[in-house]
Every structure is written in C-alpha cells, then in structure tokens.
Amino acid sequence: MLRACKRLLRPAGRIAFYTIFIAPGLSEAAYRRAARAGPSAVTSRRREQVDLLRSAGFAAVREIDVTEAFLRSTQAWYQGRDRYAAQLAEAEGEASFRERQRDYRLQARAIEAGLLRRALFLGERPR
Numbered sequence: 001m002l003r004a005c006k007r008l009l010r011p012a013g014r015i016a017f018y019t020i021f022i023a024p025g026l027s028e029a030a031y032r033r034a035a036r037a038g039p040s041a042v043t044s045r046r047r048e049q050v051d052l053l054r055s056a057g058f059a060a061v062r063e064i065d066v067t068e069a070f071l072r073s074t075q076a077w078y079q080g081r082d083r084y085a086a087q088l089a090e091a092e093g094e095a096s097f098r099e100r101q102r103d104y105r106l107q108a109r110a111i112e113a114g115l116l117r118r119a120l121f122l123g124e125r126p127r
Helices: 002-008 028-037 049-055 067-083 085-092 094-112
Strands: 014-022 059-065 116-124
Touching (some): 049 059
Antiparallel strands (some): 059 116
C-alpha cells in the first residue's frame, strides 16, 4: 500500500498518516496482549512503521509520537459512553455496549503499559 502511495506522488511529494501500532521490542506474550487490545489492523508482522516507509522508498521519514493524546481520547470515549450507559445499552444492545466498554478498558490499559502506541508518520518521495 505504501509503494502504491509513493507511485502516486510527484517527486518530493509527501505522505502523512496517523496509525496505532504495537510497540517494538515486546515479548511474545506482551505482543499478543497488545494485538488483542488494539484495533483489528494493529499488527504489522513486527516491522516498525519507519522501516515500512523506508522499504517502500520514502525518504526524510519522521515519527511524531502522539500516544499520550491517544490515551486521553481512549479514556474520554470510555467515560463519555459510561455517562450515557443506559441509553447506549438500549440503542446498541446490552452485550454490544458492554463489549465496547471492555475494549476501551483493555486498550487504555495496553497504552498505559507501553504496549500500544500512536504516531504521525511523515515521508517524502525522493526527487
């Protein structure tokens, strides 16, 4: 996908995207815990995002960590949904509401444990 994006860019064109990913260097057990706690597409076969961009041919690759904001937004989603628990449980169904709340709790704990991260990645197509 990154190679296709690079082909679409003019020379010196830039790409920027946010992504949630599993922190590098984790044990197998911690990696599995992070994979369960994050969004379904969170795994990248243990390849770091910067390496993926470079291997796709991007230069001047940068990573800007926004994990703290990710944690705050995850906690805010949980708390906001909790405030309207009765209405959301009725609209979504009790089981679905509880499952989503559980997922937010798992994700927040994984972020706090350093297992999940979020960053803005920037890259430039060489001239």
